[in-house]
Amino acid sequence: GSAPGSCLAMDSPASSARKQRAARTDTTELPQPIACSSADELVSHVGEICRSLQQPVRTEELWEERALAMRRLHALLLGGAAQHEQFARLANSDLAAPLALQLTDRRSKCIKIACLAAGEVAARLGAGFAEGASVLLPSLLRLLRGAAPSVVVASADGCIRALVRHTLAPELLPPLVAGATA
DSSP: OOOTTSTTOOOOHHHHHHHHHHHHTOSSSOOOOOOOSSHHHHHHHHHHHHHHHTSOTTOGGGHHHHHHHHHHHHHHHHTTGGGSTTHHHHIIIIIHHHHHHHTTOSOHHHHHHHHHHHHHHHHHHGGGGHHHHHHHHHHHHHHHHSOOOHHHHHHHHHHHHHHHHHHOOGGGHHHHHHHHHO
16 A cells, blocks of 8 residues: 555545546547437437526536536537538527527636537538527627636637638628627
8 A cells, every 4th residue: 555645645535526527627628529320319419408508607506517518519519410410400599599698607617618619519510500600799799898807808709710710601790890899
């Protein structure tokens, strides 16, 4: 065995749980891809994600669940969800508003994950995510105008750039121009 206080000592249960939570909500590591073998399975996954994202943003206990849901969305995209015919409709009609809600969170980690997820959806769907991009843009512009921390501003800026670059949606220009002159 190891001597008490040595480097090989085991973590306490609380420390171990904290490390596991941090790993699940880490924004720097890509999640494991989740492949959907059918449209029904995709609809089920997206439904679960939407339910998690529609929970109250200001509830302290639920932020990790919402962060995990956004990571699950990213995992679905890595697993090929955008290849399913229904995904563009689901992204625009079901996911865009709950993702926009995450941009109102006080936690910079949740905002960063939401921005990464939205940018990934835009990259995978291109012009097929124009409607969703229009839903997200006002919330992203508010983050740029407020007194947000620099990590939030950088995430919002990167997300806006990804939405514009990948969707090439002309309907994004008027809000961008209005946001630039406000």
